[in-house]
Amino acid sequence: MKLLIISFYFPPAGGGGVQRVLKFARLLPEYGIETHVLTPEDPLWIHRDEELQAPVGVVVHRSTYIGPRGRRPAEELYGLDGVRRLARRASLAPRRLLMPDENASWALTAVPAALRVARREGFDAMMTSSPPSSVHLIGAILSRKLGIPWIADLRDSIVAKEDRRVDRPLVRIKERTHAYVAALVAREAAAIVGVTPTICAEMERLNPRGRMATIPNGADFDEFEFLSYKPTERFRITHTGSFFGQRSPRPFLTALAQSGLDVVARFAGDFRAADRDWAHALELGDKLELYPFLSHRQSLALQRDSDALLLLLPEIGVRGKDIPSGKLYEYIAARRPILAAVPPDGAAAELIREAGAGIIVDPDDVDAIRGALETLVERWKQGGLPDTSLPGDLKATLSRRARVEELAQLLTAVTDATARPVQVSSTLGV
Numbered sequence: 001m002k003l004l005i006i007s008f009y010f011p012p013a014g015g016g017g018v019q020r021v022l023k024f025a026r027l028l029p030e031y032g033i034e035t036h037v038l039t040p041e042d043p044l045w046i047h048r049d050e051e052l053q054a055p056v057g058v059v060v061h062r063s064t065y066i067g068p069r070g071r072r073p074a075e076e077l078y079g080l081d082g083v084r085r086l087a088r089r090a091s092l093a094p095r096r097l098l099m100p101d102e103n104a105s106w107a108l109t110a111v112p113a114a115l116r117v118a119r120r121e122g123f124d125a126m127m128t129s130s131p132p133s134s135v136h137l138i139g140a141i142l143s144r145k146l147g148i149p150w151i152a153d154l155r156d157s158i159v160a161k162e163d164r165r166v167d168r169p170l171v172r173i174k175e176r177t178h179a180y181v182a183a184l185v186a187r188e189a190a191a192i193v194g195v196t197p198t199i200c201a202e203m204e205r206l207n208p209r210g211r212m213a214t215i216p217n218g219a220d221f222d223e224f225e226f227l228s229y230k231p232t233e234r235f236r237i238t239h240t241g242s243f244f245g246q247r248s249p250r251p252f253l254t255a256l257a258q259s260g261l262d263v264v265a266r267f268a269g270d271f272r273a274a275d276r277d278w279a280h281a282l283e284l285g286d287k288l289e290l291y292p293f294l295s296h297r298q299s300l301a302l303q304r305d306s307d308a309l310l311l312l313l314p315e316i317g318v319r320g321k322d323i324p325s326g327k328l329y330e331y332i333a334a335r336r337p338i339l340a341a342v343p344p345d346g347a348a349a350e351l352i353r354e355a356g357a358g359i360i361v362d363p364d365d366v367d368a369i370r371g372a373l374e375t376l377v378e379r380w381k382q383g384g385l386p387d388t389s390l391p392g393d394l395k396a397t398l399s400r401r402a403r404v405e406e407l408a409q410l411l412t413a414v415t416d417a418t419a420r421p422v423q424v425s426s427t428l429g430v
Contacts, residue, residue: 001415002034004126006114006142008103008135010039010060014049014293016241016326020155020195020217021129023400024407026055031408036061036121038114040106044069051295063113067105068095078273096170100177104134111141118146124415125190129153133181140188149190149418151411153215157199158182182206191414193407196347198322213410218400219329227304229336231384235263235377237339238306240299241327242270246314249275251363252341255370257282261377265310268294268302303334307385308358308376313342315363322347332357332398335387339372341365355398357388 007021028035041062054060073092080088095102125148128139136152143150159182186206193213194200200214256265268291279288303309309331328348331338338358342348349360361368379385
């Protein structure tokens, strides 16, 4: 079987969103699936990770990106007022007018490039992976032209953004265009893959014509094989990843300040300027260490060499209990105890309990967070915190390889149920 994966994020892009597609591409060939990836040539990502490489044996095709560079509007506007703020808002306006998202213009070059590659390779199936949601518009166009089954992989919800404001008119328009994309996926995709059951349930309500499958993120245990944990004289707790929407470090930092413990809290990734200024007011001094964006390798090494890991997920309604955090699987693979300030009845809490991987507290309960931190520090003082050990066959169940095997089985089922693709005619004009 030959598969074309279309993804906006692929090395040398950096960040957590890269890993799912990267690991799919690396492992699918082991199941007899020749894998090609179409991705932008230079999409001006916010973060780049030059250490990440495309897997050996995977053919990567790149098309020119026409569109705005990645930006963090809230950060650019923070601290500005008057004319300077108005000018900066004006510079951000054009990207906000693109629908359904600022990356939609990539379709102008991605579709012709995909057709050229398809004419040469003769793919049996293709898969689009979002976000951004606009990548599925590319999938719909190509599915019609190529006549091959299209699988839509949803790493995040298309229709629900409970951690983002939707009270502004332009945002409401964007939400309607996202709803259109979701309906298009339901109507035309041969299969829909959701990273969580809630995402799949959202799509089920749209009466999809194709198969539905929940394939969560997975743990890459092999990536930690040669990384070590070395205790130091101070207790170190580490959070990796960015803060956006309602995700906030403030309850934890308040608990840390109130505890009086000699703890070093390390945050690696995008830490909002507003949160940084707020944290400085707590006078934490050398108890707070802020790292810039790190490569994937550096991030994993920091996780492994920590006394404990910090997971912060907000309480934001039904979807907040089902947030698809790839970081949680990294934490479990790192085998260090987790302080999880997450919805206690959510999916993250359930997985941590099943793995016996840490302490769970309500994300807004400062006293409970402080108590959990004190418990971890006391255990550490009394003889150290050993690595967590997954029970039974849970390690195999959570592994990335198990997830890829599920995807390979779905691809086989979808292509077997579909007639072999016809050759793409050279009269397509590309």
